[in-house]
Amino acid sequence: MRKSTLRDVSRATGLSIFTVSKALNGGEGVSELSREQVLKAARELGYIPNRAAQELRKASRDSIAVVTASTSNSYYLDLMAGIQQMLQPSDWTVVVGDVAVNGAYDPALEDRMIRRLIESRTAGVISTLRLSFDNTQLLERWGVPLVFVDSSPPEDKPSLPSVTTDNYNASLMVGEHLAGHGYKRWLFLVYPSKWTSRFDRERGIRDAARFHGAHVDVIESENDPASASAAFADYLAAQGRLPDVLITGNTPLLLGAMTLVRQRAIRIPDDMALIGFDEFAWAPLIDPPVTVLNERSEEIGRVAARTLAAIIASQTEAEARGQPANPQYLPQYRQQVPAALVVRRSCGCGGGPHPFVAKETSR
Amino acid sequence: MRKSTLRDVSRATGLSIFTVSKALNGGEGVSELSREQVLKAARELGYIPNRAAQELRKASRDSIAVVTASTSNSYYLDLMAGIQQMLQPSDWTVVVGDVAVNGAYDPALEDRMIRRLIESRTAGVISTLRLSFDNTQLLERWGVPLVFVDSSPPEDKPSLPSVTTDNYNASLMVGEHLAGHGYKRWLFLVYPSKWTSRFDRERGIRDAARFHGAHVDVIESENDPASASAAFADYLAAQGRLPDVLITGNTPLLLGAMTLVRQRAIRIPDDMALIGFDEFAWAPLIDPPVTVLNERSEEIGRVAARTLAAIIASQTEAEARGQPANPQYLPQYRQQVPAALVVRRSCGCGGGPHPFVAKETSR
DNA sequence: GGTTTCCTCCTAAACGTTTAGGTTTTACCG
DNA sequence: CGGTAAAACCTAAACGTTTAGGAGGAAACC
Numbered sequence: 001m002r003k004s005t006l007r008d009v010s011r012a013t014g015l016s017i018f019t020v021s022k023a024l025n026g027g028e029g030v031s032e033l034s035r036e037q038v039l040k041a042a043r044e045l046g047y048i049p050n051r052a053a054q055e056l057r058k059a060s061r062d063s064i065a066v067v068t069a070s071t072s073n074s075y076y077l078d079l080m081a082g083i084q085q086m087l088q089p090s091d092w093t094v095v096v097g098d099v100a101v102n103g104a105y106d107p108a109l110e111d112r113m114i115r116r117l118i119e120s121r122t123a124g125v126i127s128t129l130r131l132s133f134d135n136t137q138l139l140e141r142w143g144v145p146l147v148f149v150d151s152s153p154p155e156d157k158p159s160l161p162s163v164t165t166d167n168y169n170a171s172l173m174v175g176e177h178l179a180g181h182g183y184k185r186w187l188f189l190v191y192p193s194k195w196t197s198r199f200d201r202e203r204g205i206r207d208a209a210r211f212h213g214a215h216v217d218v219i220e221s222e223n224d225p226a227s228a229s230a231a232f233a234d235y236l237a238a239q240g241r242l243p244d245v246l247i248t249g250n251t252p253l254l255l256g257a258m259t260l261v262r263q264r265a266i267r268i269p270d271d272m273a274l275i276g277f278d279e280f281a282w283a284p285l286i287d288p289p290v291t292v293l294n295e296r297s298e299e300i301g302r303v304a305a306r307t308l309a310a311i312i313a314s315q316t317e318a319e320a321r322g323q324p325a326n327p328q329y330l331p332q333y334r335q336q337v338p339a340a341l342v343v344r345r346s347c348g349c350g351g352g353p354h355p356f357v358a359k360e361t362s363r
Numbered sequence: 364m365r366k367s368t369l370r371d372v373s374r375a376t377g378l379s380i381f382t383v384s385k386a387l388n389g390g391e392g393v394s395e396l397s398r399e400q401v402l403k404a405a406r407e408l409g410y411i412p413n414r415a416a417q418e419l420r421k422a423s424r425d426s427i428a429v430v431t432a433s434t435s436n437s438y439y440l441d442l443m444a445g446i447q448q449m450l451q452p453s454d455w456t457v458v459v460g461d462v463a464v465n466g467a468y469d470p471a472l473e474d475r476m477i478r479r480l481i482e483s484r485t486a487g488v489i490s491t492l493r494l495s496f497d498n499t500q501l502l503e504r505w506g507v508p509l510v511f512v513d514s515s516p517p518e519d520k521p522s523l524p525s526v527t528t529d530n531y532n533a534s535l536m537v538g539e540h541l542a543g544h545g546y547k548r549w550l551f552l553v554y555p556s557k558w559t560s561r562f563d564r565e566r567g568i569r570d571a572a573r574f575h576g577a578h579v580d581v582i583e584s585e586n587d588p589a590s591a592s593a594a595f596a597d598y599l600a601a602q603g604r605l606p607d608v609l610i611t612g613n614t615p616l617l618l619g620a621m622t623l624v625r626q627r628a629i630r631i632p633d634d635m636a637l638i639g640f641d642e643f644a645w646a647p648l649i650d651p652p653v654t655v656l657n658e659r660s661e662e663i664g665r666v667a668a669r670t671l672a673a674i675i676a677s678q679t680e681a682e683a684r685g686q687p688a689n690p691q692y693l694p695q696y697r698q699q700v701p702a703a704l705v706v707r708r709s710c711g712c713g714g715g716p717h718p719f720v721a722k723e724t725s726r
Numbered sequence: 727g728g729t730t731t732c733c734t735c736c737t738a739a740a741c742g743t744t745t746a747g748g749t750t751t752t753a754c755c756g
Numbered sequence: 757c758g759g760t761a762a763a764a765c766c767t768a769a770a771c772g773t774t775t776a777g778g779a780g781g782a783a784a785c786c
Contacts (some may be wrong), residue, residue, distance in 0.1 A: 003505055005772060016736050021774065029734060046504050051482040052418035053772035056741050088464070093479070095458060101451070119414040141409050142366055225644070258648050281588070285621050287650030368742060379766050384744065392764060416742035419771050
């Protein structure tokens with residue numbers, strides 16, 4: 001049994017390739033009889049269209065890419081869920097492109113990925129990290145709309161859309177909570193600035209510390225647990241004592257820090273309090289349950305997907321009117337999603353079996 | 364700035380399309396001067412080839428698909444890592460196809476996915492779940508090699524390759540450990556048989572129970588935490604008391620069960636012991652640290668990828684000799700990877716700060 | 727009977743590459 | 757300078773679709 005083409009179906013039915021194509025795609029101008037014959041023959045021959053040929057002919061763009069690094073971060077799964085939810089119905093194909101090898105971001109991989117996406121004439125891109133200037137340039141040149149999530153565009157392209165947590169206010173809120181506990185010496189363990197949410201988070205923490213008369217040390221680690229563990233250990237070795245509270249920039253860093261905490265038998269929150277960015281499924285089950293800033297990645301995904309879809313729609317509409325097909329980026333496409341603090345035990349809040357309070361950042 | 368084609372580059376250089384193509388692809392028979400000119404022009408024009416056209420012409424098959432459901436299960440990330448590791452160097456593109464919507468497996472989605480994969484002339488498929496007979500049939504008809512991981516082929520196609528954990532022996536080992544603790548009443552909370560690893564796991568647990576004179580109840584839950592929680596609650600309501608030990612079939616089910624455990628303030632391992640299938644990053648940090656059967660998904664991924672690559676290679680070789688291009692499935696393609704028991708505290712093993720013992724299933 | 731209208735179906739030209747086979751140019755040699 | 761071989765390049769045909777434009781015939785109208 002061999003791979004069959006439209007021509008095979010055409011031969012089998014005695015109808016022309018044109019008619020067969022029309023019949024299969026539900027077009028007008030085909031008699032019911034012919035259509036039935038075609039469908040029957042196609043089924044029997046196991047005909048499945050060749051997508052490459054379709055795309056070539058239709059210049060079709062029906063897939064959307066999500067660019068990500070360090071997929072192991074669980075927020076990414078929620079993000080994807082949000083995106084899928086929004087895009088599935090209008091049947092876009094969502095593909096994910098990982099630009100990390102063995103968990104570490106690789107610029108060469110970023111270049112390769114963007115090229116690939118253009119090669120396959122992707123309709124739009126959602127990126128979880130700041131892309132290089134050249135790559136945003138390239139996408140623009142090829143008229144591929146781009147939306148950043150949880151990250152901001154390169155400085156030279158400030159008008160590009162982005163959907164982020166309200167990181168600054170969220171961090172202020174975290175700081176306020178810590179100050180409420182009376183902690184004076186904070187440690188912020190954070191990932192590299194390739195993930196640009198770092199800037200606002202760090203700024204918020206620093207401002208909160210200044211405002212509340214606390215001192216904050218910031219240490220940077222690669223975006224994986226092992227590096228985080230090492231960075232934390234180095235800090236402790238240099239300082240000789242624990243901070244009042246450790247703030248971890250995201251879940252992989254939290255995992256790394258917790259591993260060291262366990263090894264050194266550090267008691268939380270007695271010896272040191274702990275608070276983390278990003279909610280995750282196991283947080284309530286850890287010993288002790290971890291207080292966390294929930295950044296609502298699913299909602300972020302939905303907003304980003306909706307935005308991208310809108311841009312593409314207006315683009316194809318302009319194209320239909322024969323106008324230049326460059327994506328139009330409106331100012332209102334820069335959006336922030338509020339975050340909520342999920343208070344558990346690690347921050348020092350005592351509590352019954354389920355200490356669970358949620359506050360929201362004001363918008 | 365508009366999208367440029369080979370023809371544009373050709374016009375810009377005064378060379379023919381043929382020469383331009385050769386030059387870009389590093390082919391012979393192009394003078395150094397011409398090549399330079401072509402590369403320069405291509406760069407200036409921002410030329411990027413159209414993949415659809417290339418694929419159509421070359422009938423190229425350079426991507427491999429991983430079919431999965433319920434991505435949220437973290438073992439899948441390790442699996443992917445193993446596959447990528449093996450396939451990245453030979454520059455296959457690995458795409459993942461999720462056949463679950465909102466975490467729930469959907470047969471219609473499976474059909475759609477397989478069709479899509481054939482449409483895009485995917486070179487090979489790795490599936491984490493048993494596919495329908497029709498779909499395996501379809502893939503076979505189109506000459507697309509198929510390897511199952513952590514799951515087995517439909518009964519009608521027993522010769523298809525599969526790479527699984529040595530689930531039966533692993534389960535025996537789990538049972539033996541439980542018997543060693545003297546537990547007599549076991550509860551096995553397990554996912555639906557769509558994921559075929561269930562069969563061997565259940566059989567192993569049952570055999571071990573029989574051998575050691577224990578009683579085992581098996582309850583089935585959908586493959587997500589909420590369902591697991593509900594199923595466990597139902598069981599408790601019906602029984603009126605806790606089992607000696609709860610065995611969870613995978614990580615999402617463990618999460619669901621643990622959530623209920625926390626709600627009901629069940630003390631582990633005092634009130635009930637706990638042991639789970641599949642290792643995951645947070646297991647050592649849970650309260651108490653969870654004893655787990657580590658199924659080595661990364662290794663499974665590597666083996667599966669290697670097997671698939673071998674099948675494809677022999678297939679293309681046969682094709683080159685003008686022979687039938689159906690994939691050849693050899694008996695040795697059915698492989699089992701040993702698993703290891705990671706003993707922590709939840710099973711009742713007391714222990715210092717790091718009770719960490721690893722045993723392997725004998726092969 | 728001639729004209730118009732409507733259906734159904736067809737031919738042929740694209741889409742942007744790769745490649746088989748051929749032709750021109752260049753380089754070299756006697 | 758003629759002849760030959762290699763190098764450089766070209767023309768044209770494919771790959772499997774979709775689609776613009778039109779042919780053919782039957783029914784409907786005058």
